[in-house]
Amino acid sequence: MLYGTRLRSLSLLTAVTLTAGFGLAFFYAPMDADQGFMQKIFYVHVPLAIVALGGFVFGGVMAVQHLRTRDARYDLRSYVAIHLSLVLGAGVLITGSIWAKASWGHWWVWDEPTLVSFLVVFLLYATYQPLRFSIEDPERQARYASVFAVTAGAFVPLNFLAVRLAQAYTHPRVFATANGGLPAKMQLPFYLCLIGMALLFATLWKYEMASKHTSAQLRSLRRKLGGDDAGATHGRTAAPSLRTSS
Amino acid sequence: MRRTVAAVLRKELRLELRAPQAVPAMALFSVTTLVVFHFALQRGQVDGDLAAGVLWVTLLFAAMLGTSRLFVADHEEGGLDGFLLAPVDRTALLVAKALALLGFLAAVEVVAVPAFALLLLGPTPDPGAVAALVLVLLLADAGVAIIGTLVSALAVQTRARDLIVPLLALPLLIPVVIAAARATTPLFLAGGSEAVPARWLAILGLYDLVFGLLAYAVFDYLVED
Numbered sequence: 016m017l018y019g020t021r022l023r024s025l026s027l028l029t030a031v032t033l034t035a036g037f038g039l040a041f042f043y044a045p046m047d048a049d050q051g052f053m054q055k056i057f058y059v060h061v062p063l064a065i066v067a068l069g070g071f072v073f074g075g076v077m078a079v080q081h082l083r084t085r086d087a088r089y090d091l092r093s094y095v096a097i098h099l100s101l102v103l104g105a106g107v108l109i110t111g112s113i114w115a116k117a118s119w120g121h122w123w124v125w126d127e128p129t130l131v132s133f134l135v136v137f138l139l140y141a142t143y144q145p146l147r148f149s150i151e152d153p154e155r156q157a158r159y160a161s162v163f164a165v166t167a168g169a170f171v172p173l174n175f176l177a178v179r180l181a182q183a184y185t186h187p188r189v190f191a192t193a194n195g196g197l198p199a200k201m202q203l204p205f206y207l208c209l210i211g212m213a214l215l216f217a218t219l220w221k222y223e224m225a226s227k228h229t230s231a232q233l234r235s236l237r238r239k240l241g242g243d244d245a246g247a248t249h250g251r252t253a254a255p256s257l258r259t260s261s
Numbered sequence: 262m263r264r265t266v267a268a269v270l271r272k273e274l275r276l277e278l279r280a281p282q283a284v285p286a287m288a289l290f291s292v293t294t295l296v297v298f299h300f301a302l303q304r305g306q307v308d309g310d311l312a313a314g315v316l317w318v319t320l321l322f323a324a325m326l327g328t329s330r331l332f333v334a335d336h337e338e339g340g341l342d343g344f345l346l347a348p349v350d351r352t353a354l355l356v357a358k359a360l361a362l363l364g365f366l367a368a369v370e371v372v373a374v375p376a377f378a379l380l381l382l383g384p385t386p387d388p389g390a391v392a393a394l395v396l397v398l399l400l401a402d403a404g405v406a407i408i409g410t411l412v413s414a415l416a417v418q419t420r421a422r423d424l425i426v427p428l429l430a431l432p433l434l435i436p437v438v439i440a441a442a443r444a445t446t447p448l449f450l451a452g453g454s455e456a457v458p459a460r461w462l463a464i465l466g467l468y469d470l471v472f473g474l475l476a477y478a479v480f481d482y483l484v485e486d
Contacts, residue, residue, distance in 0.1 A: 082482050139432035146429070149419035159415055162479045163429070166411065169475050170433055177436035177464055181443060 018225035025221065029214040036207035044204045053117040058204060060110040062212035063103050064133060068171060070100030070216055071140060075168020078161035090157040090255045093164050095223045097143055099216060104137045132178040139167050147253035157255055231257040265349040269357035274364065276334070283327040284368045291323040291373035295380050306383035312449035313442045316377055320366075321405070321431070321438060323373065327365050328409035329426040331358060332417040345484065355410060355480040363406040370398055383451060390454035394445060397457065400465035401441040404472065408433050411476045414483045440464040 040058040047054035074096035081089035111130045116122045125131060146163055150156040197205060234256075277284060298315050299305070307315055335341045344354055374394070378386070386394065408430055416425040444461035448454045 082479070135432055135435050139429075142425070142428045142432075145421070146415070146419065146425060149421040149425060151420070155418060158482050158485070159418065162415060162482050165479055166433070166472075166475060169471060173468060173471055174436055177439045177468075180460065180464065181439045 018221050018228055022218070022221055022225065025214070025218050029211060029218045032207060032214055033211035036204055036209075036211045039204035039207060044201045045198065050118050053114070056110055056114045056117070058208045060107060060114055061205070062209040063110065064107045064129070065209060066212045066216045067100045067103040067107055068133075068136070069213070070096045070103065070220075071136065071171060072168055074100065075164050078164035078168070081157065081161045082165070087157060087255060087257055090161060091224070091227060091257060093161060094147075094255055095220055095227070097140060097164060099219055099223065101137070101140055101143070103216070104133070104140070107133055108137060128179045128181070129175070132175045135174055135178065136167075136171055139170065143167075144253055153256060156253070160255075227254065228257065262350050262353055265353035266357045266360070269344070269354060270360050273357065273361035277361075277365070283330055284365050287323040287327045287365065287369040288372040290326055291319050291369060292376050292380075294319045294322060295373075295377055299381060304381075307381050308383040308449050308451040310442070310446045312382055313445040315381060316374070316445065317401075317438055317442050319377065320370065320373060320401075321434065323369055324366055324405050324409060325427045325430060327362065327369070328405075328413050328430060329416065329423050331362060331410065331413040333422070336417045341484065351481050351484050352477060354484060355414075355476060358414075359406045359410040359476075362409050363402055366402045366405060367398075370402070374398070382449060384449060384453070386448055386454055390448040393454075393457045394448055397441055397444045397462070397465070400462060400469060401437050403469045404437045404465060405434060407469065407472045407476050408437075411472075411480065411483075414480065436468050437465065440468070 037058065040055055044055075044058075046052065074093045077089050077093035077096060080086070081093060108130075111127075111133070112122050115124045115127065115130070143160065143163060147156055147160050150159055295315070298307075298319070302311075302315075304311075332341070335344070345351075412426055412430045412433070416422045416429065419425050440461045444457045444465070447457060
């Protein structure tokens with residue numbers, strides 16, 4: 016399967032959507048009455064968080080497929096999705112922290128349930144890579160990583176429920192749900208940013224998949240030319256290695 | 262299925278009775294942790310949410326100790342291979358191990374909870390509060406046992422076994438900690454215990470149910486070879 020196709024058009028679409036979304040967020044969307052300019056971080060933070068969580072769930076779904084079919088490609092898809100979501104997740108925590116500092120005066124606020132849940136999920140998924148690293152056998156590594164991805168995927172909603180309930184009182188949630196408390200003029204930029212961020216995730220995912228496939232093919236070609244030693248991977252990696260039959 | 266579970270469970274309990282390893286270590290660890298809490302908090306007595314926190318941190322960390330050893334003997338002595346060769350359902354291993362861990366946790370709590378009440382807890386709980394505490398402990402232990410068995414089976418095949426178990430299990434158990442700590446706080450109030458809010462018991466039950474089903478679904482993939 017080719018992942019390199021239509022990468023250019025997807026990248027362009029992502030760039031256009033994100034630029035338009037951020038442009039509208041800055042020039043079209045009204046200033047927030049309470050928080051002023053600082054509220055603009057909402058257009059980065061919330062789409063990032065939604066896309067990162069979606070990526071974790073997507074990784075879990077791919078892991079289910081991997082366990083069912085035993086196809087190593089699903090493991091690679093799950094790995095790339097979780098790995099990308101972790102990177103985005105770090106962005107979510109940083110932007111959330113900046114927003115908390117700006118609007119509540121503290122870098123970290125424990126009674127903001129969504130952010131706390133996200134930290135717990137992030138900490139859990141941060142063990143995905145160490146887990147992969149500590150299993151030698153590639154087949155077992157893939158299988159165990161998938162079991163982890165399925166378990167963690169099911170954990171995400173339950174954790175959000177528990178943390179949300181644990182707040183005796185919640186902060187006045189201006190943006191309780193994406194379409195609940197949001198004024199109409201904020202909705203359009205927000206959804207555009209959300210779509211842009213999802214496209215960004217898809218683009219990066221496709222890039223990494225294409226890169227992984229290409230290097231796997233390169234390796235197998237090298238092996239054909241120069242014997243088994245030529246195809247050895249350099250450096251330490253826990254990424255699933257595909258055996259391409261080219 | 263039931264006979265297999267009973268056989269594996271009997272083997273686990275007999276092993277622990279003949280050469281006690283997990284339970285004494287966990288019990289000793291929890292009492293030591295209580296002493297550490299006394300000095301670290303610089304308090305002679307705790308109540309309310311602080312008491313609930315101390316109790317759950319102690320029990321959870323003690324559980325981590327037993328969890329990381331759960332499959333080690335089977336892995337090293339070839340018990341897993343023997344089990345896989347037998348023509349039985351693999352789920353039986355999950356159920357038996359989880360029940361064994363539940364039994365270990367209950368045995369540890371028989372020591373740790375009275376020790377906690379004696380050493381640190383300020384208010385003396387009345388019988389009703391004790392009954393409610395037993396219910397919360399049981400529901401929380403079921404969750405810890407399920408997650409512990411799953412994580413332990415996952416970690417036993419890895420190189421960094423003892424590092425992976427707490428790293429995986431603690432974030433997964435945070436909902437249990439939230440619900441259990443919230444549920445036990447009213448029992449330890451200085452002005453006399455109050456009723457346990459039902460929704461935290463419901464959360465614990467929901468957690469046990471979801472992860473019980475999930476563990477049932479994925480466990481087969483962990484004991485394949």
